[in-house]
Amino acid sequence: MVKIAPSILSADFSCLGEELQKIEAAGADLVHIDVMDGHFVPNLTFGPPVVRALRGCTPLPFDVHLMMDDPGSLLGAFLDAGADSVTLHIEACKQPQALLNRLHEAGVGAALSVKPGTPAETVFPFLDQLSMVLVMTVEPGFGGQKLIPETLRKAAAIRQECARRGLALDIEVDGGINAQTAVNAVQSGANVLVAGSAVFGAADMAAAIRTLRA
Numbered sequence: 001m002v003k004i005a006p007s008i009l010s011a012d013f014s015c016l017g018e019e020l021q022k023i024e025a026a027g028a029d030l031v032h033i034d035v036m037d038g039h040f041v042p043n044l045t046f047g048p049p050v051v052r053a054l055r056g057c058t059p060l061p062f063d064v065h066l067m068m069d070d071p072g073s074l075l076g077a078f079l080d081a082g083a084d085s086v087t088l089h090i091e092a093c094k095q096p097q098a099l100l101n102r103l104h105e106a107g108v109g110a111a112l113s114v115k116p117g118t119p120a121e122t123v124f125p126f127l128d129q130l131s132m133v134l135v136m137t138v139e140p141g142f143g144g145q146k147l148i149p150e151t152l153r154k155a156a157a158i159r160q161e162c163a164r165r166g167l168a169l170d171i172e173v174d175g176g177i178n179a180q181t182a183v184n185a186v187q188s189g190a191n192v193l194v195a196g197s198a199v200f201g202a203a204d205m206a207a208a209i210r211t212l213r214a
């Protein structure tokens, strides 16, 4: 079953709560929240107070994608704010194990992400401790970019390694996912599709989500 995680980076920021209610009604499975710190990526978005404020707007799980240089510094605040799963970039983690331990202790989903230039193998030592791996299919920082096709080979390599080890992880792809690119993404082993512009830019969000899922 393919899960659809609309990224609120492409939502109307002047009425984020209503935007969450719209994607819930349209059949979204998760809310993908792109946290950018202006250092790890050249853009700045939401912090824990925004996540906390949105928590009351929908029961959908919050999939928090931390694009931060020092994710440990605000991890507790994002957990308190209502994150259901937290994705850390392997490139930003000096001690991934310590941060994963904190996520396990908090009882939330623990995910690691790789940027397009980061080998899939960097997350292999942690696979048995993860609920999800996020393969970035664009350079992180902005919505509305074109998917980099070679990145899907990493989704396939991670899926293969999981199968070899008998692990049933979610594999999420993020960036440039639309009705066309979703086909190759799912064939490569992804089962969670992040979609910002393809959902929030659609005239009919429910139809866009149905098409992505199909």
Ligand SMILES: O=C(CO)[C@@H](O)[C@H](O)COP(=O)(O)O
Residues within 6 Å of the ligand: 007, 009, 010, 032, 034, 065, 138, 139, 140, 141, 142, 143, 144, 145, 174, 175, 176, 177, 194, 195, 196, 197, 198
């Ligand atoms: O993490 C990111 C970008 O850094 C993404 O979640 C984007 O927000 C996806 O946007 P689209 O490419 O689907 O428009």
Ligand SMILES: [Fe+2]
Residues within 6 Å of the ligand: 007, 032, 033, 034, 065, 174, 194
């Ligand atoms: Fe994201």
